Amino acid sequence: DGGITQSPKYLFRKEGQNVTLSCEQNLNHDAMYWYRQDPGQGLRLIYYSQIVNDFQKGDIAEGYSVSREKKESFPLTVTSAQKNPTAFYLCASSSGQGAYTEAFFGQGTRLTVV
């Protein structure tokens, strides 16, 4: 089945550790996104990528890093520089072609710092 897959679903991290969240899509989409959602809040854009080997910072990129070496993969690393990383992380993709292109989301990763 075509879709977007995030793993793991739940992740626990010790303070001071880097951790990488996986996002894979088999929809042949050009554009991919990472958002962060805190309880009772909307989605805030961390990074997005329009094409392989290219990405742009969103509103809250500090403490995060990404790579886009393959079209189908857009991993997010939460570094120790991110002071408050506990949140729900959502990855999305869209074809990026034309204005009205729907974004499809993965099921999310809940990261907790312990």
Added chain:
Amino acid sequence: RKEVEQDPGPFNVPEGATVAFNCTYSNSASQSFFWYRQDCRKEPKLLMSVYSSGNEDGRFTAQLNRASQYISLLIRDSKLSDSATYLCVVNYHNNDMRFGAGTRLTVKP
């Protein structure tokens, strides 16, 4: 000022009620607009796109006012299953998609 702002909510309405949500955006270069629905602890899913001429899908009507930079969502004859958070989404020309904070709707019997 936030790029995308929504009614704060929450909205608590009885079954059968009509409810409307508004959303304003700051970037006049915004190209496309959407409403997404998010159920508790789930990922957002597309509810409907918002076209310049306005569009309707069953009980849902979306409208866009580019001059005033706002979009709206109207839900008629609310059902219990409509209870969710509704997210306004604005897409800039370079596929930069921004979400509002969401409006929470609870429909009660």
